[in-house]
Amino acid sequence: MHAAPIQRLVSELSKLPGIGNRTAQRLAFFILRSSPEDAAALAEAIREVKERIGLCEVCFNLAEGPRCRICEDGRRDPTVICVVEEPSDVIPIERTHEYRGRYHVLGGALSPIDGIDPEDLRIAELYARLASTESPVREVVLATNPTTTGEATALHVAAGLRERSPELVVTRLASGLPVGSDLEYADEVTLGRAFSGRRAV
Numbered sequence: 001m002h003a004a005p006i007q008r009l010v011s012e013l014s015k016l017p018g019i020g021n022r023t024a025q026r027l028a029f030f031i032l033r034s035s036p037e038d039a040a041a042l043a044e045a046i047r048e049v050k051e052r053i054g055l056c057e058v059c060f061n062l063a064e065g066p067r068c069r070i071c072e073d074g075r076r077d078p079t080v081i082c083v084v085e086e087p088s089d090v091i092p093i094e095r096t097h098e099y100r101g102r103y104h105v106l107g108g109a110l111s112p113i114d115g116i117d118p119e120d121l122r123i124a125e126l127y128a129r130l131a132s133t134e135s136p137v138r139e140v141v142l143a144t145n146p147t148t149t150g151e152a153t154a155l156h157v158a159a160g161l162r163e164r165s166p167e168l169v170v171t172r173l174a175s176g177l178p179v180g181s182d183l184e185y186a187d188e189v190t191l192g193r194a195f196s197g198r199r200a201v
Ligand SMILES: [Zn+2]
Pocket: 056, 057, 058, 059, 060, 061, 067, 068, 069, 070, 071, 072
């Protein structure tokens, strides 16, 4: 049995995704062995990210300040919006360099089994964004994950968009992405191809 502070660190680390109890113990002992400066830098980085990083008021991507870098960037095409599940999905899409529009982060995917309904996602905020005449949107790309919940979310949002703005082009990433896996793990070439080959739904 470990001393209480070690046990506490192990139990906090084991809450991280993909970190089981054994790995949490290994990380805890690594932190114990590291210099006080390194350990303090880790603690400070965690504290700072929670204090300084919030969600963009427009697209709900991660932002330092009220708006994210993409919404702040005047060169990004405001007439195309790519809808993703999580802020972590923006990064692989950006890496493909295929996309120059804006984003909208839903904050998850529909999953009635887990109690995640349309009201729990930022779907209403997407519709509100499209309704604001500030910058007319001509295309919405549904880039939710190629999983059951991601597909259900894309279908739901596509239907909602068709109902509200029939003239809007709604597209979905081309197939070829590994089914059942997250966008995050798709390689750049495959994701880039899926992007350029997107089709109307
Ligand atoms: Zn933004």
